[in-house]
Amino acid sequence: MNEDNVLMRIQGLTTNFHTYAGVVHAVDDLSLTVPKDSVVGIVGESGSGKSVTMMSVMRLIPSPPGRIEGGNVWFDGAALGMPDRTEKEGPNKGMVDLLGLPADAMMKVRGRHIGMIFQDPMVSLNPVLTIGLQMTESMVVHGLATKEEAWKRAVDMLALVGIPNPEERMRDYPHQYSGGMRQRVMIAMALSCSPELVIADEPTTSLDVTVQAQILELMKELKAKLKSSIIIISHDLSIVAGMADKVVVMYAGRVLEEADVYDLYEKPGHPYTMGLMKSVPRLDAENRERLVPIEGSPPDLLSPPAGCKFAPRCKYAMNICREQEPPLVMVGEGHRARCFLHHPAAPAVIGFVKVD
Amino acid sequence: MAAQTAWEFKEGALPEGGKFELSPQGSGELQQIAGRPTTYWSDAIRRIRRNRLAVVGFWIIIALLFVAVVGPMVSPYSYEDQDLENTFQSPTLRHPFGTDQLGRDQMTRVMYGSRISLAVGIVCAALNFLIGVTYGGIAAYFGGRVDDIMMRIVDILYGIPTLIIVILLTVLFKDKGVSPLVNVFIAIGLTYWLPMARIVRGEILSLKEREFALAAKTIGAPNNRILFRHLIPNAMGPIIVTVTLEIPSAIFTEAFLSYIGLGVSAPVASWGVLASDGTEAIRSFPYLVLFPALAISLTMFAFNFLGDGLRDALDPRLRQ
Amino acid sequence: MDTILKVEHLKKYFAVNVGGPFTRQMASLKAVDDVSFDVGRGETVGLVGETGCGKTTVGRTIVGLYKPTAGAITYCDQNLCVLTNEAMRKVRSKLQMIFQDPYASLNPRMTVGNIIGEPMDIFSIGTLAERRERVQELLRTVGLNPEHANRFPHEFSGGQRQRIGIARALAMNPEFIIADEPISALDVSIQAQIVNMLEDLQQNLGLTYLFIAHDLAMVKHISDRVIVLYLGKVVEVDESKDIYRHPLHPYTKALLSAVPIPDPRIEMQRQRIVLKGDLPSPVNPPSGCHFRTRCPIAQPICAEQQPELRDMGSGHMVSCHFVS
Numbered sequence A: 001m002n003e004d005n006v007l008m009r010i011q012g013l014t015t016n017f018h019t020y021a022g023v024v025h026a027v028d029d030l031s032l033t034v035p036k037d038s039v040v041g042i043v044g045e046s047g048s049g050k051s052v053t054m055m056s057v058m059r060l061i062p063s064p065p066g067r068i069e070g071g072n073v074w075f076d077g078a079a080l081g082m083p084d085r086t087e088k089e090g091p092n093k094g095m096v097d098l099l100g101l102p103a104d105a106m107m108k109v110r111g112r113h114i115g116m117i118f119q120d121p122m123v124s125l126n127p128v129l130t131i132g133l134q135m136t137e138s139m140v141v142h143g144l145a146t147k148e149e150a151w152k153r154a155v156d157m158l159a160l161v162g163i164p165n166p167e168e169r170m171r172d173y174p175h176q177y178s179g180g181m182r183q184r185v186m187i188a189m190a191l192s193c194s195p196e197l198v199i200a201d202e203p204t205t206s207l208d209v210t211v212q213a214q215i216l217e218l219m220k221e222l223k224a225k226l227k228s229s230i231i232i233i234s235h236d237l238s239i240v241a242g243m244a245d246k247v248v249v250m251y252a253g254r255v256l257e258e259a260d261v262y263d264l265y266e267k268p269g270h271p272y273t274m275g276l277m278k279s280v281p282r283l284d285a286e287n288r289e290r291l292v293p294i295e296g297s298p299p300d301l302l303s304p305p306a307g308c309k310f311a312p313r314c315k316y317a318m319n320i321c322r323e324q325e326p327p328l329v330m331v332g333e334g335h336r337a338r339c340f341l342h343h344p345a346a347p348a349v350i351g352f353v354k355v356d
Numbered sequence B: 001m002a003a004q005t006a007w008e009f010k011e012g013a014l015p016e017g018g019k020f021e022l023s024p025q026g027s028g029e030l031q032q033i034a035g036r037p038t039t040y041w042s043d044a045i046r047r048i049r050r051n052r053l054a055v056v057g058f059w060i061i062i063a064l065l066f067v068a069v070v071g072p073m074v075s076p077y078s079y080e081d082q083d084l085e086n087t088f089q090s091p092t093l094r095h096p097f098g099t100d101q102l103g104r105d106q107m108t109r110v111m112y113g114s115r116i117s118l119a120v121g122i123v124c125a126a127l128n129f130l131i132g133v134t135y136g137g138i139a140a141y142f143g144g145r146v147d148d149i150m151m152r153i154v155d156i157l158y159g160i161p162t163l164i165i166v167i168l169l170t171v172l173f174k175d176k177g178v179s180p181l182v183n184v185f186i187a188i189g190l191t192y193w194l195p196m197a198r199i200v201r202g203e204i205l206s207l208k209e210r211e212f213a214l215a216a217k218t219i220g221a222p223n224n225r226i227l228f229r230h231l232i233p234n235a236m237g238p239i240i241v242t243v244t245l246e247i248p249s250a251i252f253t254e255a256f257l258s259y260i261g262l263g264v265s266a267p268v269a270s271w272g273v274l275a276s277d278g279t280e281a282i283r284s285f286p287y288l289v290l291f292p293a294l295a296i297s298l299t300m301f302a303f304n305f306l307g308d309g310l311r312d313a314l315d316p317r318l319r320q
Numbered sequence C: 001m002d003t004i005l006k007v008e009h010l011k012k013y014f015a016v017n018v019g020g021p022f023t024r025q026m027a028s029l030k031a032v033d034d035v036s037f038d039v040g041r042g043e044t045v046g047l048v049g050e051t052g053c054g055k056t057t058v059g060r061t062i063v064g065l066y067k068p069t070a071g072a073i074t075y076c077d078q079n080l081c082v083l084t085n086e087a088m089r090k091v092r093s094k095l096q097m098i099f100q101d102p103y104a105s106l107n108p109r110m111t112v113g114n115i116i117g118e119p120m121d122i123f124s125i126g127t128l129a130e131r132r133e134r135v136q137e138l139l140r141t142v143g144l145n146p147e148h149a150n151r152f153p154h155e156f157s158g159g160q161r162q163r164i165g166i167a168r169a170l171a172m173n174p175e176f177i178i179a180d181e182p183i184s185a186l187d188v189s190i191q192a193q194i195v196n197m198l199e200d201l202q203q204n205l206g207l208t209y210l211f212i213a214h215d216l217a218m219v220k221h222i223s224d225r226v227i228v229l230y231l232g233k234v235v236e237v238d239e240s241k242d243i244y245r246h247p248l249h250p251y252t253k254a255l256l257s258a259v260p261i262p263d264p265r266i267e268m269q270r271q272r273i274v275l276k277g278d279l280p281s282p283v284n285p286p287s288g289c290h291f292r293t294r295c296p297i298a299q300p301i302c303a304e305q306q307p308e309l310r311d312m313g314s315g316h317m318v319s320c321h322f323v324s
């Protein structure tokens, strides 16, 4: 991969929650790269650590009980404009470790360089402030614009995300907007400072199918228009299919598979990914076939199983899978998977593309 | 990044072939749950244990109960025994709290007073449960007109100050041989279930829309079962907190009424009576008011600490 | 196929306050407005539509949680709307419901055994030991370990709780089950487990389902027939295998095109019909055709005249002026 093309590189991120019942290993030694000007989809079931990963990147983990135990989040130093904090050499030359930044420097990164769109827009909007005030605030705080300029830009942003009569709607309160419109406002807000990276955490989960389609179309449109990279998080493989360049599948706080979007859907390299695809019915299926579910339930992160975390539910589990955890290995161009089935000594399995 | 990450194995060497045979765990097995059984209450107890003040409050209340029951029994004096040769004694070993204007042992009287206070507390708690919970529950569950009428009655009763009720009762029962303590009980009985009724109503109003209440209806559960088996047990947290915070307020009301001469009167020793007697001699013998006042404050603090602790421990929003 | 449930001109209006927090001004919210359909024995009928279009209300009115404003519900030749409370309670044991939210639909203060055994307890069926026996059997039927009968709901995962809810619904040997979005709160990998289980139960116990959902792909998978609702009205009814291939109503077309397909080759190229705006308020729905404010092919007549639900042949019903 071209080293200059990396916007953000998460390395060995480990985040735990120290609760009464024990330590929840929410994110465990997770690594992932976000190239510039690209869309990365993160897919995983609830509790797989998608949100905690992103909250760790933003340094918004509630503490206590949460704690980032280790790892680095390297972000493009040129974009941040913090020359004294950039690495001078080594593999991360020219990058800044967000986890090492002091709190006030981190404040300047949030909103300005990394924008965030949450699942439930009503929770993230302040109900007693007008939309206009909330939209202009971050631009003014980050010193990007005067009040008047910010107002003009906010109106433009609202128009961009398809809010009719933006000039008037700026004076409305969040409850006067419908769910879909609030999510549009959230998108406009996340984009208002032209951040290099936008993180959308399940942006359509609380919306209806038709409104979800509107928001997805809007995001596709914006992706073409704007320069930002996007991380789109979802529990639904089909939502990222139409948008992402690269898809990361998470399970039990780890990356199980990472691949180019076409590769992932055409030759999935992990039994979990395969299972996910077979367990959802397809609208375009000709005949009514019985679904193939993934048996069992996700592991308890308080005491995850030894070895491969997916082994208790895996149809192809081998003895070795229960003894040690498989490493994330390269199985193709930009395609990594964490599964022993790729090992030369493992048996061949139907429907599973093994590398040689 | 390299084209292919090397396979790393724990033992260093490649494991023998047998490790790579498919051996999935049987599918179609019954699903298990992990973890020890926990209940709402065991969780709550764990949380309250971590709250020091609440634990202290709890033990003070236990100690008070113990003193109230056992204290007067083991004391060598009785609360009404006069000893006119030893009036107004300062605290000594024989009389740790001193004696009053009639030479009665003040400690015995304070211990006896705690019986009255606790009786008031128990009556208040019982009425809270019997009337308050049921009344609020029924109003909320049936809703509509029933609710309107029942809650208007509560509003009206709310408007009448306890003091007025006691004065009215005193006038009413004058010279009828009714103990003034009964007046106090009736007054507390009439007023102290009202906040409980309101709180329970609020809780039940939101609980009855929850899906488990609807589910109970779809399996044909009759109304009283839904109310008493499904809804009220789920409102137990706020109910217990309210009771814990109502009790000290009732105890204080009794003490206050007795203090101003509307409650029990001498020789019966209630904390209010003791404090009132003590106030008369406060300049020369301050310890006479000190001990009953201490007892009252300690009780207030103990119940309030426990109540606050319970509120934090039982609040579903704070559950993790 | 004999008809087990017949819903005729069902209306359910709720009185709501539209005057804001300080003024009281009541209006009627037409949650269900003249809905008719029937369900054959052993069939699975899907009910789809956006949030607030009245799916849950239809389901809850059928099981008697709401009193209908008008219309008739006939279950096995018995008009449920005129039954006394007592008689209704009896019928209910044959007519059960599975709820959407597995976290809210189980009483957190009762053990799982008591939750599942409650219907038998209410109707005093069997001895205590027999009931316990039956609870264990039901737990096994829904794939849970019977030893967990004295655990509390919060100890189970979402999918397992939904199984408990299903076991409770099965306790009285029902014939008809209304499943109100039984899987939409569950993880993708768990949804298929539950759907497969519902299919197996239907096979083994001869159940009839009214399956409510907003996920068209899942509805198409599980149902024989699909009813599409919009703002409290039926806009299209068809066999589920045909509705994907030949949707007629513009709303159905838009719904279908909104469903993402897990295949980047299709998904990246797909031309979506994206509906404008949001669902109008059911307090004052648009005049004429309720869908006209978002309809891509609306004409002036749509604002004036309400389209009838017309039969286009072999049970394919559509309500639109411009479908032929």
Ligand SMILES: Nc1ncnc2c1ncn2[C@@H]1O[C@H](COP(=O)(O)OP(=O)(O)OP(=O)(O)O)[C@@H](O)[C@H]1O
Binding pocket: C014, C015, C016, C029, C030, C031, C032, C049, C050, C051, C052, C053, C054, C055, C056, C057, C058, C214, C282
């Ligand atoms: N008890 C009630 N009081 C007042 N309005 C209600 C009540 N129940 C439902 N409604 C309204 O009736 C309409 C239909 O609601 P319903 O719950 O049937 O929708 P739904 O199709 O099931 O939606 P969802 O997909 O969100 O479950 C909505 O506008 C809703 O706000």
Ligand SMILES: Nc1ncnc2c1ncn2[C@@H]1O[C@H](COP(=O)(O)OP(=O)(O)O)[C@@H](O)[C@H]1O
Binding pocket: A017, A019, A024, A025, A026, A044, A045, A046, A047, A048, A049, A050, A051, A052, A053, A062, A065, A066, A301
């Ligand atoms: N504040 C918290 N306290 C304890 N555990 C938490 C907290 N936040 C998240 N977790 C745990 O971390 C894990 C990952 O959560 P999350 O990232 O939110 O999952 P998702 O993939 O659904 O976004 C879960 O097991 C969750 O229970």
Ligand code: SF4
Binding pocket: A270, A271, A272, A308, A309, A310, A311, A312, A314, A315, A316, A317, A318, A321, A326, A338, A339, A340, A341
């Ligand atoms: S490592 Fe083993 S258990 Fe894990 S996914 Fe691969 S085959 Fe299954």
Ligand code: SF4
Binding pocket: C250, C251, C289, C290, C291, C292, C293, C295, C296, C297, C298, C299, C302, C307, C319, C320, C321, C322
């Ligand atoms: S009747 Fe008119 S508005 Fe309604 S669906 Fe048909 S074309 Fe659209």
Ligand SMILES: [Mg+2]
Binding pocket: A050, A051, A201, A202
């Ligand atoms: Mg999340």
Ligand SMILES: [Mg+2]
Binding pocket: C055, C056, C057, C180, C181
């Ligand atoms: Mg619903």
